[in-house]
Amino acid sequence: DIVMTQTPLSSPVTLGQPASISCRSSQSLVHSDGNTYLSWLQQRPGQPPRLLIYKISNRFSGVPDRFSGSGAGTDFTLRISRVEAEDVGVYYCMQATQSWAFGQGTKVEI
């Protein structure tokens, strides 16, 4: 089974400053079809998760462009260019290349 490891698990941030979260998989996430099914989810306090990024770097509908994703193979990064108050919450990476697996989550707090 693929294991997803996020770092850090907690990230104090400053409003207006950038922030980044790393996600590493135990195996390459390149699928036999050539795609890499790595996505990022945001869960604000008291809310269900929400899709931010899919296939490494594609923003989902309605997601602000301050969110970006990058990476390849086994190492991936979510970046927030300028943190806003509404970005507080827990962020999860998820792979769907081989079955499904989530990272442990990274708590972003001001």
Next chain:
Amino acid sequence: DVRLLETGGGLIQPGGSLRLSCVVSGLSVSSNYLSWVRQAPGKGLEWVSVIFNDDFTNYADSVRGRFTISRDKSKNTLYLQMNSLRAEDTAVYYCVRFAASSGSLDYWGQGTLVTVSS
């Protein structure tokens, strides 16, 4: 607009059974991958089960043999029958659409809380 609305959660004793429902609007349950993802209190996300068509279902090892996923096309509703419930099944259960083309969980319900306790 795509909407998923879960119902059926509650307090149940260990060993008991519960059926969760998810009424879906804005997309068809018969032509989409639909799944259940759960989140124990204060914990992360755990995939539970997925259904695509009449001959494709899959389950996490932790629930295989105890939980059954199904759907009713006429009601456009997804179900999760949960038997032999354990304390470790206590969680918020989310109904989620899996978009196969993007490999992502793109539409989520609000969730329903299942508490297994005596």
